[in-house]
Amino acid sequence: MTVQRPWALMRHHAGWADVFHIDSESTDSITGFYPDRETVGPPVTYSVRAILARFETMEAARAAREGAVLEWRKHDAAVRDAETTLRDAEKAREDAWLTCLKGAAA
Template sequence: MTNQIARPWALMRHHAGWADVFLIESETADSITGVYPDRETVGPPVNYSVRAVLARFETLEAARAAREGAVLEWRKHDAGVREAEDKLRVAEKAREDAWLNCLKGASGA
């Protein structure tokens, strides 16, 4: 555990494509306790499983820099994701139309 607490700044998954900076104040083999210093209202310490940590850093600046770099990497894929979503919508529309046509055909309408 000593090696881990030496890197008290962590990135925690917030939602897809974004991680929040988290200050680890204490930890056990199974859990971490700390706060989110970048949030407007820093509330009481919260507990998570150690599995919730995406990455650990020695400094706040390193954690923030890693987060920003990861966002840039995420954004590189935006066009491909939009293209895939467009193709998915077309495929879902075709599936819906086929289903409706099958029901209508079976009813004799």
């Protein structure tokens, strides 16, 4: 059986997806391999829910991944700002906790 749109993007980690070739599929699982990995081992099987998107060609999957990375990068500055705000809030919480403990010990 020929797999329709046999190329998929699978989540690798936040902000990145790996290209995956689907060799076979059932109603709830897919089996295939990652062509871009240094060592292509035996086929692996995943739930169909692991697929982020499917494509007809490897080139289309790679292009979509690169476009998504560019979109992800547009938010880098906002993420850095949010991380700074979070660190400042955590520092204020820690300072307040220490001040409370020191006040109770006085």
